[in-house]
Amino acid sequence: MSAAAIKVLSIIPPMTQLNTPYPSTAYLTGFLRSRGVEAVQEDLALKLVLRLFTADGLRAMRAQILAANKRKPVRVVRDFLDEFDRYEAAIEPAIAFLQGRDPTIAYRIAARQLLPEGPRFESLNAYVDPDSEDGGDALAWAFGALGTQDRARHLATLFLNDLADVLRESIDPRFEFVRYAERLASGQPTFDPLAEALTAPASLVDETLQALTREAIAKHQPQLVLLSVPFPGSVYGALRIAQQIRAIDPAIRISLGGGYVNTELRELRESRLFDYVDFVTLDSGERPLLALLEHLAGKRSSERLVRTFVRDDAGKVRYINFPEPDVPFEDWGTPTWDGLPIHDYLSLLDMLNPMHRLWSDGRWNKLTIAHGCYWKKCSFCDVSLDYISRYETATAETLVNRIEAIIAETGQTGFHFVDEAAPPKMLRALAEELIRRKVAISWWGNIRFEKSFTPELCQLLAQSGCIAVTGGLEVASDRLLQLMKKGVSVEQVARVTYAFSEAGILVHAYLMYGFPTQTVQDTVDALEYVRQMFEAGCMQSGFWHRFACTVHSPVGQNPEEYGVKLVPLPANAHFARNDIGFIDPTGVDHDSLGKALNKALYNYMHGIALDWNVQRWFEERVPRTTVPKHFVSKALGRRG
Numbered sequence: 001m002s003a004a005a006i007k008v009l010s011i012i013p014p015m016t017q018l019n020t021p022y023p024s025t026a027y028l029t030g031f032l033r034s035r036g037v038e039a040v041q042e043d044l045a046l047k048l049v050l051r052l053f054t055a056d057g058l059r060a061m062r063a064q065i066l067a068a069n070k071r072k073p074v075r076v077v078r079d080f081l082d083e084f085d086r087y088e089a090a091i092e093p094a095i096a097f098l099q100g101r102d103p104t105i106a107y108r109i110a111a112r113q114l115l116p117e118g119p120r121f122e123s124l125n126a127y128v129d130p131d132s133e134d135g136g137d138a139l140a141w142a143f144g145a146l147g148t149q150d151r152a153r154h155l156a157t158l159f160l161n162d163l164a165d166v167l168r169e170s171i172d173p174r175f176e177f178v179r180y181a182e183r184l185a186s187g188q189p190t191f192d193p194l195a196e197a198l199t200a201p202a203s204l205v206d207e208t209l210q211a212l213t214r215e216a217i218a219k220h221q222p223q224l225v226l227l228s229v230p231f232p233g234s235v236y237g238a239l240r241i242a243q244q245i246r247a248i249d250p251a252i253r254i255s256l257g258g259g260y261v262n263t264e265l266r267e268l269r270e271s272r273l274f275d276y277v278d279f280v281t282l283d284s285g286e287r288p289l290l291a292l293l294e295h296l297a298g299k300r301s302s303e304r305l306v307r308t309f310v311r312d313d314a315g316k317v318r319y320i321n322f323p324e325p326d327v328p329f330e331d332w333g334t335p336t337w338d339g340l341p342i343h344d345y346l347s348l349l350d351m352l353n354p355m356h357r358l359w360s361d362g363r364w365n366k367l368t369i370a371h372g373c374y375w376k377k378c379s380f381c382d383v384s385l386d387y388i389s390r391y392e393t394a395t396a397e398t399l400v401n402r403i404e405a406i407i408a409e410t411g412q413t414g415f416h417f418v419d420e421a422a423p424p425k426m427l428r429a430l431a432e433e434l435i436r437r438k439v440a441i442s443w444w445g446n447i448r449f450e451k452s453f454t455p456e457l458c459q460l461l462a463q464s465g466c467i468a469v470t471g472g473l474e475v476a477s478d479r480l481l482q483l484m485k486k487g488v489s490v491e492q493v494a495r496v497t498y499a500f501s502e503a504g505i506l507v508h509a510y511l512m513y514g515f516p517t518q519t520v521q522d523t524v525d526a527l528e529y530v531r532q533m534f535e536a537g538c539m540q541s542g543f544w545h546r547f548a549c550t551v552h553s554p555v556g557q558n559p560e561e562y563g564v565k566l567v568p569l570p571a572n573a574h575f576a577r578n579d580i581g582f583i584d585p586t587g588v589d590h591d592s593l594g595k596a597l598n599k600a601l602y603n604y605m606h607g608i609a610l611d612w613n614v615q616r617w618f619e620e621r622v623p624r625t626t627v628p629k630h631f632v633s634k635a636l637g638r639r640g
Contacts, residue, residue: 003293004036009222013238014045014209015180016230017359018346021046023366023418024228024258024285026335031286034333037293041339042216044209044241045234049177050344051208053095053163055088064204065170073170079118080166086116087163094156098346106152115155118162153349153361160348172203177348179233180205185260186232189573191270198239198276206240213244217252224296225252226289227277230259242276253296255279257288262387263552264576265309268319273575274311282307283386284371286327329371329392334402337365337410353605355506355541358444358468364416365406369399369430373420375448377485379554379562380474380515380547388420396429400437407441417445421471424452431464444468444506449493458503468506471497473533473542475512476526483562484515485554490529491635497538498636508541509533513597514590515547516555516562516582521623523593527600527614528625532632534604541605544597546590549582556580592620 010025025041032039051057062084065077073081080087094115096102108114160177167175174181184193202210225245227238242254254277262283273280281288288307294300302310304322312318348360358364372391376383383389407413422445434441442465447453449471473493474486481488497507511530513523533539549556549566559566559582567581596617603609615622628634 001297003290003297003299004038006037006224006293006296007220007222008032008037008039008224008226008293009216009220010039010041010226010228011216011238011241012041012043012045013227013229013234013241014048015176015178015233015237016045017178018046018049019348019360020345020363020366020416021337021340021342022228022230023335023368024230025226026337026340026366027332027368028226028228028285028289029339030333030336031327032289033336035290040220040222042220043340044212044216045237046341046345047212048205048209048237049346050095051212052167052205053091053160055092057208058084058088058091058163060204061167061171065166068170070170076118076162076165077170079116080163083116090115090159091163094159095346097152098156098160098348099344100347101343103149106149109152109155110148112155115159116162117158118165120158120161120165121155123158150349153347154352157348157350157360160346161350167205172205174236175205176233179231181236182231182233184232185235185264185576187579188576189570191272191575194236194239194575195272197236198243202240209237209240210244213241214248217245217248222252224293225254226285227254227256228258229256229261232260232264234258235260239276246276253278255281255289255292257281257285259387262385263382263550264578266385266552267577268309269317269574271311271315271317274317278310279305280309282309284326284390286332287324290327291322291324326390329368330394330398334405335367337406342410342412351605353541355468355508356605358416358506362414363412364414365403365410365412366416366418367399367402367406369393369417369419369422369426369445374423375421375487377487378472379484380512380549382550382552383554384552384557393423393426396426396433399430400433400439403434403441404437404439407439413441415441415443417443419446421446421448424450424457427461428457431460431466434464441465442467444470446470449473449488449496451492451496453496453499455499455502458499458505462503462505466505468508469500470508470510473509473511473530475515475518475522476529477518477522480515480518480522483517491631494533494536494538494632494635497533498536501537501539506541507539508543509539511542511544511597511601512547513544513594514588516559516564516584517586518547518588518590519586520588520593521626523588523590523597524614524618524622524625525627527597527617528627529631530601531604531610531612531614532627535610536632536636538632538636542601544594544601546594549580550578551580552578555582589620593618593622595619 010028012022012025016022021043029039029041093105097105164177184197229235229238245252256277291306305320306324307321309319345363347362349357350360370393373388374391376388444467447469478489500507555562564582564584600617
């Protein structure tokens with residue numbers, strides 16, 4: 001048998017996102033087809049939601065709730081039972097609307113007559129001024145009188161969120177739309193929680209996933225299944241799929257890979273994982289996959305596998321890495337979405353903020369401009385790992401060729417560039433090539449807020465179709481930015497983000513708190529910098545992340561340079577070994593401070609309370625900010 005004769009099925013397990021396919025299977029499928037391999041793909045995350053949230057699915061949920069006969073169900077479950085006929089009648093029209101298949105139903109949804117309204121709808125009353133001209137209507141504030149489609153999309157999203165709450169509260173407490181059973185895999189040094197869950201009786205969610213797995217295997221009849229697990233919230237779903245494949249046909253080989261594996265399982269010693277999968281591969285999958293296909297075809301011994309964990313005959317986990325060069329990024333080929341139901345994805349609108357919605361609204365073709373990070377110095381980042389350290393680019397001509405091929409296949413011109421940090425030089429070349437070839441697209445992506453992004457370059461990017469950028473302001477403290485080797489200053493970030501905003505490009509800032517040696521004063525000042533930037537129109541959206549130390553980051557590898565001590569991993573840490581605890585001598589209660597940061601940011605993103613003193617957001621006493629009142633205005637060349 002030749003390697004090309006092996007049929008490969010790549011699966012996106014639950015959960016990732018519902019508005020667009022996660023790109024890993026599209027990349028692998030496109031690459032394998034370019035090498036003559038019969039490759040197909042399935043998104044079981046999307047199919048799981050579309051199977052559960054139907055009239056039949058809701059009836060199954062109701063039957064299980066009634067059979068459990070709980071005396072005092074929570075309110076969202078009571079509402080579901082009391083108004084079941086309305087939920088049953090509304091679910092399929094709501095799904096069809098969110099898929100873009102029935103836009104005219106928006107008028108009924110927006111009128112708030114079609115959908116039953118559970119607890120999630122109470123968010124419409126949050127942070128609204130009753131004395132405003134719109135009478136305190138949050139939807140009118142966000143969408144005005146003409147935004148019927150968006151208004152309806154937001155209401156339909158709240159409706160689905162209520163139903164997800166019903167499922168979580170009454171049937172499977174691990175279920176969420178963007179993650180499933182995340183705590184079983186997130187930072188878990190031992191496989192025990194996953195092993196226990198996988199041997200427990202299947203929930204309605206599990207049973208539905210098992211049925212979908214049987215259908216996928218019967219449809220494609222693969223010899224090799226690739227399970228891509230980008231996040232902790234997709235590991236349990238992947239292993240439930242693998243478990244079902246084992247039951248269907250033990251001869252089907254199963255390989256596990258993806259972002260979670262690349263960061264968490266690099267020192268894997270847990271043999272029980274191989275009860276479910278045969279291979280675990282690290283980093284970019286192209287070269288390990290070619291070697292694996294040759295091995296399965298009998299053309300290569302197991303000793304010549306590449307970056308692959310296996311379990312040997314003695315039951316021990318072995319890591320095999322025969323030295324072979326990686327497939328160059330230029331030769332990855334064009335990702336393909338063929339086989340994925342691209343018209344069935346759900347455009348959700350969770351937040352009213354125009355920038356924040358991009359993550360859940362619209363189907364974006366995900367593409368990479370460059371592999372790795374051209375900066376690769378940030379001390380909180382996994383700079384020692386391949387997905388950061390190996391920086392490679394393709395030519396602008398190659399990238400636009402890929403873009404044109406994807407548009408021809410999907411009929412859609414929206415692109416999300418999912419780089420770690422898209423290099424300014426490549427973005428300029430890409431923009432010029434798009435303009436030269438008159439390729440009209442809308443695109444957004446992640447960058448570093450560095451000085452290379454001049455007002456002139458920002459205008460060029462906007463002309464080429466750039467609608468938004470995301471980037472790290474992180475701790476918003478020059479002292480800490482220097483400590484983390486970010487390579488930017490607060491003043492520089494203010495100027496760069498303002499240049500993007502002036503070009504009509506939305507800006508989202510990744511923010512961080514709890515970095516080693518960060519004090520309460522640092523945190524208060526960071527919030528003041530952020531407030532001033534929102535007030536000045538530098539950014540429209542943001543998200544505060546709590547710093548997590550990883551063993552592959554400079555902080556994890558050289559903690560003494562950052563004034564902290566690491567907490568040793570437990571002796572039985574045979575599974576995930578990435579996140580590691582640390583002791584910071586400052587003793588700051590970052591959990592408490594984080595609540596204030598998130599509450600303030602939520603309001604800033606809705607244009608509210610930008611004139612408040614930042615001290616008002618904190619429940620505990622905090623010092624006054626030391627940031628000059630007009631710091632950002634002066635950085636932008638304005639008078640105070």
